[in-house]
Ligand code: HMG
């Protein structure tokens with residue numbers, strides 16, 4: 621059941637850097653260019669959110685303005701119309717809206733209920749449609765919530781369906797706090813796949829409990845062909861205490877290569893992009909593959 625090709629959605633410059641020490645705009649631009657040079661074709665480059673909430677993303681427009689990557693889809697988070705307008709002005713080619721399967725997390729993250737978030741996205745979707753922009757939808761806390769605990773697969777289904785009904789072309793399933801296991805992933809996807817076509821689902825796993833690669837393997841086994849990851853395993857989530865970064869892109873690419881699944885990324889070049897940002901942050905990559913390659 622493995623897909624022949626997997627699309628990597630590189631979220632290091634957004635999900636990663638939103639929760640690391642501030643780096644310069646130039647460093648972000650260098651990172652994104654290095655990722656593109658490695659063959660990454662879909663990059664979430666920033667977030668048009670409140671700079672009071674997430675100061676690390678305040679320069680997103682400058683980052684995107686400094687890029688010239690015609691072969692790369694550059695996306696950004698757009699939580700409301702204000703963000704969508706700013707993203708369009710900066711030249712963003714794809715929007716991402718985000719809500720949660722847990723009420724408590726939704727409140728902490730975007731300051732409204734799930735229902736209110738869907739209502740808030742309606743003008744964003746209309747604006748995107750008017751300008752021919754595709755919109756991706758994120759659902760956070762699909763495997764559990766830091767405030768609420770367990771989250772039922774049926775709740776994830778309902779929120780995912782609401783985002784698809786709004787017009788999102790794909791739902792990215794966020795294990796925000798990395799508590800999932802392959803069994804839970806299989807149970808969740810089995811529920812979702814009864815209602816949602818497999819090519820409309822992506823997985824977005826954080827590696828807090830070290831299960832992300834195993835969880836991705838379980839998802840691939842059910843035919844999921846879009847995987848979100850962050851180079852060097854950057855980041856975490858500002859509204860999920862203790863959450864660690866996304867699964868490292870280097871580790872995912874190594875897994876895919878080992879399975880004979882095409883993703884179009886050059887691992888050596890990708891690792892170099894990871895070292896660039898790790899050095900800028902003065903830390904080592906949170907990626908076994910990256911560190912193994914570096915010590916060779
Ligand atoms: P709010 O305070 O409820 O909204 O924020 P508001 O409309 O009342 O606006 C309040 C102030 O924010 C105003 O400024 C607005 O101008 C400003 P003031 O008058 O006080 O000076 N504002 C904005 N500024 C810039 N860009 C905007 C914007 N909107 C309002 N777009 C809001 C609501 C959603 C904006 C806020 O809660 C926010 O920015 N939250 C940040 C959420 C965030 O970035 N979280 C991290 C990303 S999500 C994530 O990591 C999970 C994911 O990776 C999947 C997973 O792992 O689960 C995607």
Ligand code: MG
Pocket residue numbers: 635794796824826856857866
């Ligand atoms: Mg995330």
